[in-house]
Amino acid sequence: MIFRQLFDSTSCTYTYLLASRPGGEALIIDPVLEKADRYIQLLRELDLRLVKAVDTHLHADHITGLGALRDRTKCITVMGEQSGVDVVSMRVAEGDRIEIEGLSLGVLYTPGHTDDSYCFVMDDRVFTGDTLLIRGTGRTDFQNGDPVAQYDSIFNKLLKLPGDTLVYPAHDYKGDTVSTIEEERAWNPRLQVASCAEYVALMRGLNLPNPKMMDVAVPANAHVGLAQEKVLAAGWSLTPQEALDLLGRPEIALVDLRERREREKHGVIPGSLHAPYPDLAEYVRPGGMLHELAAATGRRLVFYCAFGERSAMAVLAAQEAGLAKACHIQGGIDAWKKVNGPVVR
Numbered sequence: 001m002i003f004r005q006l007f008d009s010t011s012c013t014y015t016y017l018l019a020s021r022p023g024g025e026a027l028i029i030d031p032v033l034e035k036a037d038r039y040i041q042l043l044r045e046l047d048l049r050l051v052k053a054v055d056t057h058l059h060a061d062h063i064t065g066l067g068a069l070r071d072r073t074k075c076i077t078v079m080g081e082q083s084g085v086d087v088v089s090m091r092v093a094e095g096d097r098i099e100i101e102g103l104s105l106g107v108l109y110t111p112g113h114t115d116d117s118y119c120f121v122m123d124d125r126v127f128t129g130d131t132l133l134i135r136g137t138g139r140t141d142f143q144n145g146d147p148v149a150q151y152d153s154i155f156n157k158l159l160k161l162p163g164d165t166l167v168y169p170a171h172d173y174k175g176d177t178v179s180t181i182e183e184e185r186a187w188n189p190r191l192q193v194a195s196c197a198e199y200v201a202l203m204r205g206l207n208l209p210n211p212k213m214m215d216v217a218v219p220a221n222a223h224v225g226l227a228q229e230k231v232l233a234a235g236w237s238l239t240p241q242e243a244l245d246l247l248g249r250p251e252i253a254l255v256d257l258r259e260r261r262e263r264e265k266h267g268v269i270p271g272s273l274h275a276p277y278p279d280l281a282e283y284v285r286p287g288g289m290l291h292e293l294a295a296a297t298g299r300r301l302v303f304y305c306a307f308g309e310r311s312a313m314a315v316l317a318a319q320e321a322g323l324a325k326a327c328h329i330q331g332g333i334d335a336w337k338k339v340n341g342p343v344v345r
């Protein structure tokens with residue numbers, strides 16, 4: 001496995017780069033905007049292809065690198081289903097898995113620091129975001145923070161992991177880099193409480209100043225959705241209603257870009273083909289399955305995904321590959337369901 005812990009000294013943020021092999025797919029957790037050049041360079045040096053950029057929660061102390069990395073690498077962005085962000089490519093919930101080639105992260109919903117805080121478990125380690133820090137815990141006094149929920153997340157989820165699980169947090173202000181669940185249970189001063197009420201009293205008594213970047217970072221991080229003006233202006237978008245009116249017509253071919261798990265969980269538009277987004281370049285190039293299908297039948301490719309981001313990027317890739325009629329459904333299957341579009345499982 002390739003594992004890199006990267007540090008932004010301005011916000012004391014740790015960013016994690018994961019991959020299973022050189023030449024393979026990579027995933028990044030909690031990237032910082034100002035460090036995007038560094039990540040891109042490292043990906044090139046390690047011969048990795050970034051396919052997913054994940055935030056543990058909507059950060060208040062730095063601007064996320066999610067949007068910049070998506071725009072530069074065509075990777076997909078991932079956050080929790082509760083997150084107040086405008087658009088990400090994929091949303092996850094408790095019990096889901098975030099997968100790339102050769103790696104799989106279990107998803108734990110751990111509200112408390114914010115109401116959209118998640119932790120990700122991978123084999124011997126857990127990425128704890130700002131839920132559990134080394135000898136600390138994330139503050140709970142803004143962004144719908146809740147010390148009761150955080151107590152539950154820490155004591156009933158994180159501390160239930162095996163004691164030797166490595167703890168990799170999103171921040172450290174003292175220079176520590178990694179801990180273990182057992183070590184935090186024994187030595188984290190915030191966890192030496194006899195009850196939830198005691199923890200709540202401790203957190204409510206902190207009276208911390210707001211993060212310096214908060215007024216800039218929170219609004220910026222709430223708007224990371226892909227700019228789709230070009231796709232819209234070119235007429236390469238269908239509203240969900242327009243797409244619904246075309247359902248079943250022989251001149252279109254609906255193409256679902258989501259992953260198997262998303263299809264099983266959220267359903268599929270009847271009659272659609274499946275072409276997972278990470279392999280899209282293969283499908284749309286001349287000789288690729290979708291390219292040849294469109295050429296042979298004259299059918300218009302209509303891409304869709306969860307929220308319309310992967311599909312907008314797919315339209316641009318297909319247009320570049322010469323598929324001039326390719327378009328997508330704005331807002332994805334989420335928007336499709338809101339106009340009562342049919343879904344099968």
Ligand SMILES: [Fe+2]
Pocket residue numbers: 057058059060061113130138
């Ligand atoms: Fe945070």
